[in-house]
Amino acid sequence: MMGELDKESIYACALSMPDPYSPILSEWIGEISRHVDQNKKVQIFLVGHSLGVPAILKYLETTKAKNIKGIVLVSGPIFKTSKKKVNKFLDKPFSFTQIKSKVKNIAVIHGTNDRAVSYDQAEFLAKELDAELISIKNGGHLNGSAGWFKLPQCLSALLKMMK
Numbered sequence: 001m002m003g004e005l006d007k008e009s010i011y012a013c014a015l016s017m018p019d020p021y022s023p024i025l026s027e028w029i030g031e032i033s034r035h036v037d038q039n040k041k042v043q044i045f046l047v048g049h050s051l052g053v054p055a056i057l058k059y060l061e062t063t064k065a066k067n068i069k070g071i072v073l074v075s076g077p078i079f080k081t082s083k084k085k086v087n088k089f090l091d092k093p094f095s096f097t098q099i100k101s102k103v104k105n106i107a108v109i110h111g112t113n114d115r116a117v118s119y120d121q122a123e124f125l126a127k128e129l130d131a132e133l134i135s136i137k138n139g140g141h142l143n144g145s146a147g148w149f150k151l152p153q154c155l156s157a158l159l160k161m162m163k
Contacts, residue, residue, distance in 0.1 A: 001047075001155050008159070017052070025089045028055040029062070036065050043067055045105075045158055049074040049143065050117070053125075054089040060099045070105030070161035072154055075142045077117045078125050096128040106131035107157035111139025111146065132157065 005012040015035060018027040032055060036044055044067050048056040053076020060068070078094065080087045100106075108131045110122030119135075126133035134153050140146030 001151065004155050010162070023051055023085065023089070025055060025058060029059045032056065032059045033063065036063065036068065040065070040067055043069045045070045045072070045161060047072040047074065047154060047158065048076060050076060050141070051086065051089050052076065054078065057094050057099055060102045061095050063102065068103050070158070071103055072107045072109065072157050073125065073131075074109045074151070074154060075111065075114055075117050076121070076125070078121050100129055105161040107134060107161070108132070109134045109136065109142065109151070109153055109157065111136045111142050113138050114141050116141045
């Protein structure tokens with residue numbers, strides 16, 4: 001996606017999140033904050049996949065940044081599961097009212113048959129955030145393991161927000 005954005009003369013970067021195999025929510029929020037805070041004078045659009053989704057949501061609850069113009073949330077868990085790694089990101093409920101007050105453009109993208117994160121989580125998230133829900137039939141978790149190396153729906157949602 002970064003290559004496609006570059007073709008449109010849009011700068012993009014992928015954050016290297018700390019310790020993805022044993023993630024700590026506060027560290028991921030810190031990484032997001034560090035990048036947003038360094039770029040206060042530019043419009044920021046955040047894209048998160050899987051645990052990146054609750055990290056973005058928790059970041060938005062606490063940030064004072066005014067330059068976040070949109071978010072795209074892909075295959076993200078919002079309900080607790082049997083996985084401890086996931087539940088560490090979901091210890092406290094989300095304040096959807098706070099999140100919506102920080103960002104107006106929101107899209108949720110989810111595979112209809114995601115075994116890692118149930119589709120009803122995407123439906124709930126989209127409803128709570130008044131977000132566009134983009135369903136990918138038989139998309140799985142929308143990652144490389146599910147055969148996804150490009151996600152044109154994500155690029156389209158992002159470009160639509162930027163107009």
